[in-house]
Amino acid sequence: TKHYNIAVLAGDGIGPEVMAEAVKVLTAVADKCGFSVNLNTALVGGAAIDASGEPLPAATLALCKTSDAILFGSVGGPKWTGLAPDQQPERGSLLPLRKTFDLFCNLRPGHIYPEFADLSPLHPRISSKGMNILCVRELTGGIYFGEKGRTSTDAFDTQRYSITEIERIARVAFEAAIKRNNKVTSIDKANVLQTSVLWRETVQRVAQHYPSVTLEHMYIDNAAMQLIRSPQQFDVLLCDNLFGDILSDEIAAIAGSLGLLPSASLNGSGFGLYEPAGGSAPDIAGKGIANPIAQILSAALMLRFSFGQEQAAQLIEQAVQQCLSQRIVTPDIEPNSSYNTVAVGDAVVAAI
Amino acid sequence: TKHYNIAVLAGDGIGPEVMAEAVKVLTAVADKCGFSVNLNTALVGGAAIDASGEPLPAATLALCKTSDAILFGSVGGPKWTGLAPDQQPERGSLLPLRKTFDLFCNLRPGHIYPEFADLSPLHPRISSKGMNILCVRELTGGIYFGEKGRTSTDAFDTQRYSITEIERIARVAFEAAIKRNNKVTSIDKANVLQTSVLWRETVQRVAQHYPSVTLEHMYIDNAAMQLIRSPQQFDVLLCDNLFGDILSDEIAAIAGSLGLLPSASLNGSGFGLYEPAGGSAPDIAGKGIANPIAQILSAALMLRFSFGQEQAAQLIEQAVQQCLSQRIVTPDIEPNSSYNTVAVGDAVVAAI
Ligand SMILES: CC(C)[C@H](C(=O)O)[C@@H](O)C(=O)O
Ligand SMILES: CC(C)[C@H](C(=O)O)[C@@H](O)C(=O)O
Numbered sequence: 182t183k184h185y186n187i188a189v190l191a192g193d194g195i196g197p198e199v200m201a202e203a204v205k206v207l208t209a210v211a212d213k214c215g216f217s218v219n220l221n222t223a224l225v226g227g228a229a230i231d232a233s234g235e236p237l238p239a240a241t242l243a244l245c246k247t248s249d250a251i252l253f254g255s256v257g258g259p260k261w262t263g264l265a266p267d268q269q270p271e272r273g274s275l276l277p278l279r280k281t282f283d284l285f286c287n288l289r290p291g292h293i294y295p296e297f298a299d300l301s302p303l304h305p306r307i308s309s310k311g312m313n314i315l316c317v318r319e320l321t322g323g324i325y326f327g328e329k330g331r332t333s334t335d336a337f338d339t340q341r342y343s344i345t346e347i348e349r350i351a352r353v354a355f356e357a358a359i360k361r362n363n364k365v366t367s368i369d370k371a372n373v374l375q376t377s378v379l380w381r382e383t384v385q386r387v388a389q390h391y392p393s394v395t396l397e398h399m400y401i402d403n404a405a406m407q408l409i410r411s412p413q414q415f416d417v418l419l420c421d422n423l424f425g426d427i428l429s430d431e432i433a434a435i436a437g438s439l440g441l442l443p444s445a446s447l448n449g450s451g452f453g454l455y456e457p458a459g460g461s462a463p464d465i466a467g468k469g470i471a472n473p474i475a476q477i478l479s480a481a482l483m484l485r486f487s488f489g490q491e492q493a494a495q496l497i498e499q500a501v502q503q504c505l506s507q508r509i510v511t512p513d514i515e516p517n518s519s520y521n522t523v524a525v526g527d528a529v530v531a532a533i
Numbered sequence: 534t535k536h537y538n539i540a541v542l543a544g545d546g547i548g549p550e551v552m553a554e555a556v557k558v559l560t561a562v563a564d565k566c567g568f569s570v571n572l573n574t575a576l577v578g579g580a581a582i583d584a585s586g587e588p589l590p591a592a593t594l595a596l597c598k599t600s601d602a603i604l605f606g607s608v609g610g611p612k613w614t615g616l617a618p619d620q621q622p623e624r625g626s627l628l629p630l631r632k633t634f635d636l637f638c639n640l641r642p643g644h645i646y647p648e649f650a651d652l653s654p655l656h657p658r659i660s661s662k663g664m665n666i667l668c669v670r671e672l673t674g675g676i677y678f679g680e681k682g683r684t685s686t687d688a689f690d691t692q693r694y695s696i697t698e699i700e701r702i703a704r705v706a707f708e709a710a711i712k713r714n715n716k717v718t719s720i721d722k723a724n725v726l727q728t729s730v731l732w733r734e735t736v737q738r739v740a741q742h743y744p745s746v747t748l749e750h751m752y753i754d755n756a757a758m759q760l761i762r763s764p765q766q767f768d769v770l771l772c773d774n775l776f777g778d779i780l781s782d783e784i785a786a787i788a789g790s791l792g793l794l795p796s797a798s799l800n801g802s803g804f805g806l807y808e809p810a811g812g813s814a815p816d817i818a819g820k821g822i823a824n825p826i827a828q829i830l831s832a833a834l835m836l837r838f839s840f841g842q843e844q845a846a847q848l849i850e851q852a853v854q855q856c857l858s859q860r861i862v863t864p865d866i867e868p869n870s871s872y873n874t875v876a877v878g879d880a881v882v883a884a885i
Contacts, residue, residue: 266723266724266730272724272725302659302762303761304653304660324676324725324726331731335695335696336730337692337693337727337728338692338726339689340676340689340690341687343686344686344687372618373624373676373677374676374690375682375688375689375690376689405786406783406786407786409654409783426753431758433758434758
């Protein structure tokens with residue numbers, strides 16, 4: 182029987198609470214599908230800073246290196262906001278993990294669920310048409326990792342992209358589009374940036390290998406506008422690191438259901454980091470009311486992308502869908518709901 | 534009597550149609566308020582490319598240099614999209630104008646008008662609370678104008694900001710906040726960018742001279758989200774060039790009424806370029822149905838910021854408000870409206 186080593190980094194705030202539910206679900210689905218999971222926990226983020234002074238301790242990184250995938254909770258909170266940028270929980274853990282494991286590809290689905298269309302902050306005349314976007318974001322290049330510096334009078338950052346970097350993320354977008362609605366919208370600012378001109382040309386060239394897919398180019402400013410006006414026009418959104426950071430959060434806001442949105446960050450050999458799109462939500466941490474669905478769906482993405490356990494992934498997704506249809510959801514989704522974090526996790530397990 | 538020389542650059546698409554209305558309104562208000570305007574037209578954008586091969590001909594630039602302000606229409610269209618980036622109508626005219634005249638400060642108000650809240654793509658539970666944001670965008674620095682280049686394998690762009698550049702735009706934001714609701718939200722990505730760290734520190738220091746104003750810092754990704762969730766939390770938004778480009782268009786989308794939104798781009802000596810927030814709308818050009826209000830309100834901003842004619846500016850704004858209240862608007866605002874571009878312009882003149 183197959184055996185998977187999973188690094189479980191729950192982090193701060195609601196991280197541990199929602200992670201406990203994802204672990205329950207993972208164990209249940211492994212039993213059912215005949216594989217086994219070996220779950221090893223380690224500290225990350227603020228919890229790691231408190232224990233060892235660093236957001237990503239060597240022991241945590243070592244565990245990740247001997248694991249088949251990383252299941253990540255969420256990090257950060259008011260306690261650590263005064264630290265220097267690269268010592269902060271979010272940046273100090275996520276950026277080095279992305280770079281160390283070459284997690285160049287970030288996938289973030291954004292849905293308006295018909296049952297919960299009213300969660301969307303958009304007008305019903307728009308949200309009723311639905312939204313089903315996959316945001317494909319380049320995650321290890323661009324202005325995040327270019328040369329940067331500072332003098333007594335000014336500061337600079339460099340955005341750099343190579344053709345190779347653009348090609349590999351573009352391929353992911355087109356491959357995804359083939360399995361979805363055959364449309365890729367590539368985001369850039371080619372009227373201003375040289376990196377965007379290269380981005381546009383390269384994406385155009387990659388597109389020639391995918392004749393069934395319609396490719397559209399859109400400026401970032403126009404995209405920020407169009408997502409609000411008619412999100413249903415999009416299928417796969419292909420973005421560089423910075424534009425993807427902005428638009429994926431805009432999409433999450435439009436969906437209105439941050440607690441339901443998972444994400445996957447992958448490299449070229451199937452290794453990945455899986456985490457909810459939302460943050461550590463310190464305001465509700467410890468109350469037992471956090472929504473565990475995004476963390477549970479992140480585990481499903483791990484089964485699909487890192488372990489090739491498609492059937493197990495679908496089992497989880499169907500179980501989640503069943504709970505949603507029965508309105509077994511936490512109060513962020515339905516204000517008067519009496520289901521808490523554990524109850525929702527239990528219901529997903531029961532449905533599996 | 535005061536006398537003002539205005540460079541009138543109508544541009545492409547609906548530009549000439551809406552400009553004609555703004556010119557009528559300007560002439561009317563000048564008569565009424567006892568100053569005189571000398572309006573000189575010149576080619577810009579695609580129209581200039583067709584006539585002379587360049588989006589910003591020397592003669593046009595020369596006219597701007599001998600004028601007291603520039604009233605700009607809109608540029609661009611499908612005919613010219615195949616050109617190299619710096620030959621394109623938009624970029625090839627606006628960026629050199631901004632740089633030549635040191636127009637470092639872009640002001641873009643974004644409103645949800647109570648009478649037309651339903652134009653907003655947001656859910657009524659949000660749009661009914663209103664929105665009244667002034668976006669203050671740095672316009673001559675950052676990644677737009679930093680060193681950029683390209684090799685056979687990659688490309689780069691540089692974002693650079695000096696303390697001096699940040700200070701001068703920050704001061705504009707705080708001065709504006711004092712006359713509004715005393716809140717500035719400064720946008721950055723200080724967890725990733727060195728320029729953002731400098732931005733945050735500098736804005737913080739400038740804020741000390743404005744003790745009555747509340748300063749808040751927000752990451753760009755979170756801002757893209759918060760604008761959709763609760764736009765009423767914002768008063769003045771302070772942004773660098775790139776983030777301001779994105780968020781000002783997101784705000785325009787949220788307002789839902791692009792045809793009503795003017796903008797001003799100013800330097801330190803009162804010179805400015807005034808233009809509608811929307812584009813050249815080639816799809817409706819020549820039909821006489823384009824909304825002239827954004828162009829008319831841009832003229833009002835010119836009277837206020839470049840000429841100090843506050844009373845004349847308010848006269849225009851009140852006349853526009855009166856037309857809106859009487860629903861004398863083009864079909865983009867009210868689909869069944871029978872008022873066309875000229876009729877709305879006439880109504881504004883009549884109200885003055
Ligand atoms: C914490 C931060 C560095 C990170 C990013 O900007 O990539 C976060 O916003 C994200 O999107 O995962
Ligand atoms: C045309 C383009 C270069 C310009 C910009 O990005 O500044 C436009 O989008 C704007 O906002 O005025």
